Amino acid sequence: MKAINSVVVASAIVSAISGVPARAYEEGPVPQGGTIQGKVIFNGEVQTRKIIPNKDLDVCDGPREEPLIDVGPDKGVENAVVYLAQVAKGKAWPAQAGQAKTPELVNHNCRFEPKVQVIRAGPLVVVNSDPMLHNTHGYYGKRTAFNMALPNQGQRIPTELTRAGTVRIDCDAHGWMEGWIxxxxxxxxxxxxxxxxxxxxxxxxxxxxxxxxxxxxxxVQQSVTVAAGKPTELTIELMKQ
Incomplete structure (x- = not known):
């Protein structure tokens, strides 16, 4: 397996840093499809960040140390995203198979829920479940993908993420909040x-x-070969840059 920088991977997964228009994907039958399965691990030191909320303390969680990577006792990494790059044709999207609704990003107790999610290029609904203002801000790299004020509890604002890539989420009103799409x-x-x-x-x-x-x-990236009707087992080790 080869560790690579974000710019190289961005081109492999359709420009994860700057984002480019999602190319067409063709759905169709997959006779004798295989399975890629395995485990993502991290053997390095788990670093933390100290969070000290300085406002809205009746809603936001208190001071805490949060790990920058969630690693179990057996080195498994929770919420790592695994993805095949540049697949032009294959199985149906989950929404078309009736398995998903429009994805949501929820501001809840001054956290983003889910903290990490993977979505198809297209609609997203940003929700405020807290009784105070959140200003939810998403970025492709340094470029704003969306920026919206949600002053009211229960407020829902639709937006679109039309470009494939990595979107970092923060809150301009609560600087410790962070999520990833x-x-x-x-x-x-x-x-x-x-x-x-x-x-x-x-x-x-x-x-x-x-x-x-x-x-x-x-x-990180690696090559993988999938055989008809068979599982392919992988162990993927993440490395701190």
Missing amino acids: YVVDNPYYAIAGADGKFSITDVPPGNYTLVAIQSLTGP
Whole structure:
């Protein structure tokens, strides 16, 4: 496996830093599809950041240390995103299969929920469940993807993320809040569970570039070959940049 910088991976996954228009993906049957499954691990020191909320203390969680990477006792990385780059044709998107609704990003107790998500390029709804102002701000690299004030509890504002890439989310009113949305151009992705394990199903047989990414470590990539009707087992080690 080869560690690479964000700019290189960005071109592999359709410009994850600056974002480019999502290219067309063709849905179709996948006879004898294979499965990519395995585990994302991290063997380095788990660093933390100290969070000291300085406003809205009746709603926001108190002072705390938060890990910059969530690593279990067996080194599995929770919320790492695993993704196949540049797949032109394959299985249906989850929404078309009736398995998903419009994705949401919720401001709740001065946190983003979910903290990490993967979505298809397209609509997103930003929600404020807290009884005070949040100003939710999303960025492709340094370029604003959306910037919206939500002063009212229960407020919902639709937006669009039309470009594939990595979108970092923060709140201009509560500077410690941070989340990540990975916008993809094909449905071959997974988010690792608490044990670091993941599975990507119904992959057309062939050779692929697999990308794994987490906000602290950045991305890594490796080549993977999928055989018809068979599982491919991988262990992916993330490295701090």
